[in-house]
Structures are given as structure tokens and as C-alpha cells.
Amino acid sequence: xxxxxxxxxxxxxxxxxxxxxxxxxxxxxxxxxxxxxxxxxxxxxxxxxxxxxxxxxxxxxxxxxxxxxxxxxxxxxxxxxxxxxxxxxxxxxxxxxxxxxxxxxxxxxxxxxxxxxxxxxxxxxxxxxxxxxxxxxxxxxxxxxxxxxxxxxxxxxxxxxxxxxxxxxxxxxxxxxxxxxxxxxxxxxxxxxxxxxxxxxxxxxxxxxxxxxxxxxxxxxxxxxxxxxxxxxxxxxxxxxxxxxxxxxxxxxxxxxxxxxxxxxxxxxxxxxx
Numbered sequence: 001x002x003x004x005x006x007x008x009x010x011x012x013x014x015x016x017x018x019x020x021x022x023x024x025x026x027x028x029x030x031x032x033x034x035x036x037x038x039x040x041x042x043x044x045x046x047x048x049x050x051x052x053x054x055x056x057x058x059x060x061x062x063x064x065x066x067x068x069x070x071x072x073x074x075x076x077x078x079x080x081x082x083x084x085x086x087x088x089x090x091x092x093x094x095x096x097x098x099x100x101x102x103x104x105x106x107x108x109x110x111x112x113x114x115x116x117x118x119x120x121x122x123x124x125x126x127x128x129x130x131x132x133x134x135x136x137x138x139x140x141x142x143x144x145x146x147x148x149x150x151x152x153x154x155x156x157x158x159x160x161x162x163x164x165x166x167x168x169x170x171x172x173x174x175x176x177x178x179x180x181x182x183x184x185x186x187x188x189x190x191x192x193x194x195x196x197x198x199x200x201x202x203x204x205x206x207x208x209x210x211x212x213x214x215x216x217x218x219x220x221x222x223x224x225x226x227x228x229x230x231x232x233x234x235x236x237x238x239x240x241x242x243x244x245x246x247x248x249x250x251x252x253x254x255x256x257x258x259x260x261x262x263x264x265x266x267x268x269x270x271x272x273x274x
Contacts, residue, residue, distance in 0.1 A: 029068065031187040031224035033061040038223040041081050047213040052093075058082035061222050063187055068170065069137045072117035077150075079222070081110045101202055101212075102155065111153040112193075118147040118162070138170040152193075157200040166191035173226075183225020192219040 033039050039059040045052040059081050066074030084104040088094055098104045121132040122142055138144055146166040152159050171186040196215050197204065204212050 028064050028066045028074070029185065029226060031063045031065075031185070031226055032228040033059060033222055033224045034183065034228045039221070041218065041220045043086070043216050043218050045213045045216045048210045050211040052088055052212065054086045054088040054094075054097075056082065056085045056087060058085040059220070059222060061189075061224055063189070063224055065138075071138050072120055072136055075114065075117055077114040079112045079220075082108060083110055084108055101197070101204070107155045109153075112150050112161075113153075114148055114150040115160075116149045118149060120144050120146045138168065140170055140172045143167050143169045152195070152200075154195070154200040155202050159199060161193065161195075163191060163193055165193075183223075184227030185225065187224045188222070189224070190219075190221045192217055194218075 039057050039061070040055060041057075041059050042053065042055040059079065061077070061079040063075070063077045065071045065076075083102050084098055086094065086097065086102075088097065119134070120136065121134050122139075122144055124131050124133065132145075135144060144167065146168055147162065147164045148166060149160065149162050152161045167190050169188045171188070173184045173186075194215060194217050197212075198214050204214065
């Protein structure tokens with residue numbers, strides 16, 4: 001007696017789709033930033049009486065791309081900046097900024113989570129004119145200008161923002177990239193964001209209004225590699241919570257581990273940030 005198993009068309013389609021999805025996900029390329037000075041975030045506050053410049057290299061970022069030839073559809077990214085390490089060159093001012101304005105003991109990180117790539121293009125000079133060519137692919141060594149939307153979490157406030165000054169350059173692993181970035185394939189991301197402190201509930205007492213502008217400009221340059229380990233980059237998927245427990249950042253949301261301190265997830269136990 002021969003047993004014949006009949007598979008419905010719907011079940012067959014579902015099986016094929018599931019297989020494709022698993023295969024597709026398995027080939028996603030993940031880039032991570034390392035904990036070193038190749039990454040830089042700077043801010044500039046230009047008030048009537050004083051211009052303040054600050055910087056930090058305490059940045060942890062993760063970018064995952066399913067298909068470099070159609071990166072916009074699958075791009076996922078998050079960037080976490082440790083605010084307690086911001087340095088303006090004056091220790092007393094830094095301490096005042098952290099305690100009185102940013103309140104880094106309560107809100108230690110600023111976190112950006114990408115939601116959508118709106119557009120992407122490359123630029124070439126033709127007869128003295130810059131010509132923009134729309135693109136879906138990240139070609140090796142070619143700077144790609146990107147407009148993206150995302151969520152900025154700062155000082156306990158989350159806001160939808162648009163980043164229209166963003167350049168992404170992909171470098172394949174080789175002699176050229178290895179000399180400076182010995183981390184496999186490399187993604188270099190640079191750009192700037194304008195932010196208003198008042199929109200994030202950061203108050204400026206009257207005595208400093210003329211010394212600290214409400215609007216600050218953030219500029220950044222991040223180098224991410226495919227061979228940077230998760231232990232070096234922080235907990236993968238948790239916005240860079242290096243100190244999380246063995247079980248990972250269990251309680252992390254899209255905005256990252258909101259309660260992490262300088263040493264990682266300060267109050268987390270072995271179960272993670274739950």
C-alpha cells in the first residue's frame with residue numbers, strides 16, 4: 001500500500017516563503033562600531049555670549065543590511081551616545097552640564113533608531129555641476145547621500161526626526177580598508193543633526209540663556225565593521241549596553257537600554273535589563 005501525502009498550494013507557498021525568509025535573514029550583513037576613537041560625535045552651541053564645542057567617542061552603533069544592492073528596504077540602525085563622557089575642555093563646565101542640564105545620572109544616553117530611508121543618491125560633477133543620481137545600492141567606495149527618518153530619545157523624551165545630512169560609504173575588505181579599518185567590510189557614516197534642547201525638556205536657567213543656545217548642532221563620524229565582535233561593540237540589538245547580564249538586554253526597547261550607566265546596565269542583574 002502506498003501512502004500519498006497531499007500538500008495544499010497554500011502550505012507549499014508558505015513553506016517556500018518561510019525558507020526564503022530564513023535564507024534571506026541569514027545573509028544579512030551586520031556592521032558594528034568598536035569602542036575606540038574612530039567614532040566621534042561633536043556638538044556646537046552658539047549663543048550670543050559664548051560658543052561651546054564638545055565631543056565624545058563613547059558611541060556604539062549597529063547597522064544591519066539584508067541586501068547591499070537594495071539597502072533602503074532592509075536597513076536597520078541604532079546609535080547610542082554616552083552623554084556623561086561629553087567633553088567641552090573645561091571640567092567644571094562639563095560637570096555642570098551633566099548634572100544641571102542633561103541630568104546624565106538619570107538619562108545617561110542619547111539614542112537614535114532609524115525608521116525609514118526616504119531617499120538615497122550619489123553625486124558626480126559633470127561640466128562643473130553636481131549631478132544627483134538616485135540609487136538603491138551601496139557601491140564600494142562611493143559616498144551615498146541618504147535622507148532618513150528616525151526616533152531620537154534624549155532626556156526621557158522621544159521625538160520623530162528627519163536626518164537629511166547623512167553620507168554612507170561602504171568599503172569592501174581589502175588592502176585599502178585594512179590599513180585603517182582592520183574590521184572586515186566597513187561602513188563609514190557621517191552627517192549632522194540640528195536639535196532644540198527645549199523640545200527634549202532640557203531647561204536653560206535665565207542666567208545661562210546668553211551662554212547656552214537652545215539649538216545645538218550634532219555632527220558625527222562613525223566607522224562600523226563586519227568583524228567587530230558583539231563583546232566589543234556592546235550587546236547586539238540593545239543600543240550598546242555593554243554591561244548587560246549573560247541573558248542579554250531582556251528589557252530593552254527600540255530606544256535602547258534607557259537605564260544604562262557608564263558601566264553598562266547599572267542596575268541589571270544576570271537576567272539583563274528586565
